[in-house]
Amino acid sequence: MSNQNRTIYGGKVNREKPINFVFNGKSYIGYQGDTLASALLANDVHLIGRSFKYHRARGILTAGSEEPNAIVQLGLGARTEPNIRATEVELYEGLEASSQNCWPSVNFDIGAMNNFLSRIFPAGFYYKTFKWPPSMWLFYEHFIRKAAGLGQSPTAKNPDRYEQKFYYTDITIVGGGISGLLAALGAGRSGCKVLLIDENPELGGYLLDYNFSINEKDGKKWLKKIIDELNGLANVVILKRTTAMGYYDYNYLTALEKVTNHHIEFSSTLPRERYWRIRSKKVILAQGAFERPLVFADNDRPGIMMASAGQKYLSRYGVLPGKSVVLFTNNDHAYLTAFEFVEKGAKVTVVDTRDLLNARISEKCKSLNITVFKSYSVIKTYGDKKVNRIEIQQVDKNQNQLTGEVENIHTDCVLMSGGWNPAVQLFSQSRGKLKYDLKINTFVPDKIIENQKIIGSNNGQFNLQENLNESFEAGIAAANELNFNSVEKVNWTGKEEIEFTHSDVEPYMLGKKKVTKGSKHFIDFQNDVTAADIFLAQREGYISVEHTKRYTTTGMGTDQGKTSNVNALALMSHIHNKPVDEIGHTTFRPPYAPQTIGAIAGRSVDKLFDPERKTSMHEWHVENKAVFEDVGQWKRPYYFPQNKEDIHQAVKRECLAVRNSLGILDASTLGKIDLQGPDAAKFLNMIYTNAWSKLEIGSCRYGLMCNEHGMIFDDGVTSRLGENHYHMTTTTGGAARVMSWLEEFLQTEWLDMKVFCTSVTEQWAVLSISGPNSREFLKDLTNIDLSKENFPFMKFREGEVCGVKARIFRISFTGELSYEVNVPARYGRYVWEKFMEHGKKYNITPYGTETMHVLRAEKGFIIVGQDTDGSVTPSDMNMDWIVSKKKEDFLGKRSFTRSDTVRHDRKKFVGLLVNDKKTILPEGSHIVEKALKQPPMKMLGHVTSSYYSPALGYPIALAMLKDGFSKMGEQVVVPLMNGKIIEATVTDTIFYDKEGKRNNE
């Protein structure tokens, strides 16, 4: 039998549209408009899952986002999601869900034996038991995590797309219940830009489920008119299925919109979820309130739910969760639900903790044949997988105890109502202060910090009549404060059959004296925290509210204690006999509800995570099987293996080709900055350590940049193109940093200097040809005179190369005769291919960054960021030759004479040759004073660069060594990770062509 709990009429589900879905492998039918929870209840499925710690049978407690019990594993495969609240899942055709935290099945769960062993699992059990020995924790953790898991994460990559949206608005209203709607109307009519957010698929909130009248007429029709008007306002944007997750400083909100979650078929054009980042001049919080559970023994069985949830299942979904119902309440308003249940054919008994009852309610109960037990309490419940019997007993308020006979009531559904708690989570996140309201016995907003209003039941104001007009006026006032015109106020008369009245709600903390070890008066359903656990925590000294929370884990589940926090605090207040205000409350932090990490990442995944930069020759490198390495965002060829060469063989071949004939390197990634202006030379004098005033047009000069601490931070060659025109190159990784550095000083220190800096890195493709044959090779391809006399080393010429306008810089990073040919980027590949073709007779060899590193290390040229680390001066690098003695000032100069920078025992840049002529020292190896069996050893320095040198036939290394310049020729030891101790000789840093003849050829 399908939908056996569905009422004959009523509800807003579309009974013409049946929907097939599967729960725990079994097929069911629900209707369009159902949630998973309502459809399961309609099909008489009450057992949804097993609890976190004791594996107790759990059902559906609520009908909204506060649900602690009915959490399921939703979907299959890569799209599966754990911990989804069945009360929020809109039913769609083909939906598949299953219970969590049970094995082998929810009906027969082996872990349920924890329930019978619960006396040995009190709060703090894990802390106490698995504490010793400390080293075993990782071992224990593996099993504990497995036993305590809440659902399974998907193991495959998430196939869905998530988006982010930045949004700016005048007023953001959180909550689309009556208060939020009317505030939106007030503000919307005033003409300001309004964003209304609601987590449900339908606006209206609480009023969708209860009967009420406006101006003596049916309230539901009035509600529809209000929503229609809002939909028609162009300045009001309404987001449904959107949960406000975080409330940060200055009205910055994040919200998660479920765009296609409620469809089985995922859209190719729409994202699954959209993450909103909202900045708002004003925020109006109208999130409403959560009904509070009552605490009694075994209050967690399936079939026991909140009265408001029962109301919602009945009135919105046409589902009668039970036929013989007990309402357990401490307030008037819950009687509305009792009446509704009777009307739909249920037998209802009321257990009310109070002894006085409003005469009107009494009468109505009498007329509806509702038995009311006044001053009674539910003390225990029975039923294996669903409640079937309860015990009640009279309460003696004065004695604070239970008296009289225990009476039994047979029932299939218990509705409970312990009052209402405003949903103050976002308010608290916005640093708003709470106070405890003794009339309604809960925390309500007190002091507002942000530019914000909080209205309706969210503000502890539950009276419909007052909320109607105050909310509307709050919307108008907010618009007014933003200088929008006032609109006319409206007076609505709103009425509910039973009003919320403050005095009628009183706290009820059951079984005050009856809480014993092992009894299960649940406070926090999701984390299986009982009243006994709270008592235990107090006895053991975890008295601060934050300590109690962590020791017992109350409020720490995926529901973050939306239903449990206030009861836990009230119990603590009772135990310590102190007002709740003095107990305080724990801190609320974002997110308000669990949210997908994918939405936070948005589109910043895969290729969009970080841009990839490619040179104009990149595709040629790919076609020619280059292995790439990442240098910043750039993709650079690492080496070009031929046949089955490994990296060592390829690099050796590439190195020898450069030394013996001709190599070609794609150097396009080097940073390039075009400097122009009458003060350019003056500026360079301040930026670089050496002098630039006398650099002739057509000449190049190497320069070193230091920061004000005197530490090297970049280097490169700068050439003078014209009277007031320079071309600066930087390291590949430092390009952006140098550009910012130049701008910083031009914009903040030397505002009078007339210099313009323009990044031209991507405008030029750079082909660096290097090797003894490079002149012979290039001269056939250019109209520039390459002769030694007319184009010597460190000069620059303009002309044509392969018919393309080009700049050639005769500079060398390999120590060989070398030309850096710059052509407009769009001709990069064209010229490269011409070079490769023409270079065949010289066996032109493309080489990558690894070969470049080896060749420069053979020459002792530094790589900033590899040989230097931001803590070395030019002097440390033996580069005093490039530091001007004459210039009065440049960046870093003053720091060269600080006591710390003139210390003799600073680490200095030296060469190292291993004595065995075989071992390639790992980069980063430490040079120690004396090699011992194990650390600590006194360290003298470290290896910064280390390679096998094909030109020399043995390994070379560069290192930073304490007082290294005075240790030339001395022996040092380098212990390796594998236990070997390598001996090496300290040398200078130039290993190859010490006289520097080759690049001057």
Add this chain to the structure above:
Amino acid sequence: MKLQRQQLLINNFFMFIINCPYCGERDQTEFTCHGEAHIARPDNPSEISDEEWGRYLFFRENPKGTHFERWTHDHGCRRWFNVMRDTVTDQIIKTYKMGEAKPEISNE
């Protein structure tokens, strides 16, 4: 120039919308903070003592309350400018161009 604090609180709704002196109001994510402003580089570094130079290099105010900072509009005009910000509330009280005088702090 004295700034009326209360006035600013009312007018400055978009605290984390930063008013770039060149581009106007833009989202905070477009900007980068570079620490304390109004630390002039000494004109004569070679003539000052280690202590004075050290003061320029290392010493920063780190106040609780009103602070003056250098910011850049990185994902925009790439200009540097100064920001007067309250380090307790993160409120941006004023933005102004480089070279303009430091606004006075008013406690009213």
